[in-house]
């Protein structure tokens with residue numbers, strides 16, 4: 236006797252257009268196995284060949300810059316395969332490649348919960364090298380200098396902590412015409428909260444951050460100090476000679492506030508895959524500040540990132 240036919244669960248073909256380093260980090264065997272079991276085939280997209288020659292996809296995820304898109308010829312592909320979901324549109328991702336436009340949506344969003352508010356630190360962009368010193372005076376020291384453009388290079392993560400006028404002068408002299416954002420440094424207890432968003436899925440983790448600089452300490456600090464990728468380790472990896480056990484004690488922001496921030500930014504930016512760096516003002520515990528937003532961050536650093544990503548992808552393709 237023949238068996239009744241089982242309804243077939245649909246399979247989805249999702250292409251990933253990523254650079255080799257990102258593939259190595261993200262597309263781990265554990266993710267490939269998990270997605271496969273849940274009906275998703277993750278397919279590598281060759282960045283050197285037009286997309287149209289690489290078959291059709293239900294969805295494409297990507298972390299690229301404009302020069303890569305030129306080779307892929309997205310418009311030509313979309314003219315033929317209109318139903319492919321491009322997660323997210325490259326034009327919208329652009330807003331996260333600039334440290335002014337990335338925080339712009341936060342200035343319109345009214346995110347609050349009880350007495351808690353979420354804002355941004357005071358910042359300004361220096362257009363003209365000579366204006367750096369002058370402009371720095373409208374901010375309080377210490378100041379953080381950040382490259383305006385975030386282009387995926389290590390240099391776009393080379394930041395600088397400036398303690399006084401002399402520091403601004405040095406930065407001015409060393410800078411060869413790259414555009415810089417000056418942002419007020421806010422004491423925040425040495426912990427940064429990283430809010431990872433994948434569509435409606437939102438998760439918050441703690442990471443190490445720069446330690447507070449007291450008024451007294453600031454008087455003894457001179458000039459500037461360069462740093463980069465300070466938050467690229469978990470709180471447990473904090474170096475032993477640091478006396479403050481700050482991170483374990485730090486409370487993550489209330490879940491409702493985290494969800495509201497993720498949802499609000501997702502809608503305001505029209506993006507689905509990003510993370511938000513949030514700090515808590517040490518002078519006013521009710522005040523959280525967004526200091527950075529990154530497109531398609533390192534999700535592998537989240538515990539159980541496989542279901543996090545897979546659930547998001549399934550939601551997306553099923554609703555398309």
Ligand SMILES: Nc1ncnc2c1ncn2[C@@H]1O[C@H](COP(=O)(O)OP(=O)(O)OP(=O)(O)O)[C@@H](O)[C@H]1O
Pocket residue numbers: 356379381391392393394418419420421422423427443444445464465466512514526527529
């Ligand atoms: N305004 C600020 N006040 C206090 N600390 C700050 C501020 N801005 C940045 N920091 C510290 O510097 C770190 C790096 O800053 P930011 O996140 O803006 O740089 P980034 O290079 O974009 O980092 P990422 O690797 O997350 O992309 C933050 O994680 C935080 O520890």
Ligand SMILES: O=P(O)(O)O[C@H]1[C@H](OP(=O)(O)O)[C@@H](OP(=O)(O)O)[C@@H](O)[C@@H](O)[C@@H]1OP(=O)(O)O
Pocket residue numbers: 256257260298385386387388429466467510529530531532533534536
């Ligand atoms: O290096 P990781 O994979 O962990 O991810 C980092 C990511 O690097 P990658 O996407 O090139 O790998 C960075 O992207 P670029 O700005 O340099 O493009 C930026 O988004 C960081 O914030 C991410 O760290 P996280 O915020 O998740 O700690």
Ligand SMILES: [Mg+2]
Pocket residue numbers: 466512527
């Ligand atoms: Mg950051």
Ligand SMILES: [Mg+2]
Pocket residue numbers: 385527528529
């Ligand atoms: Mg960043």
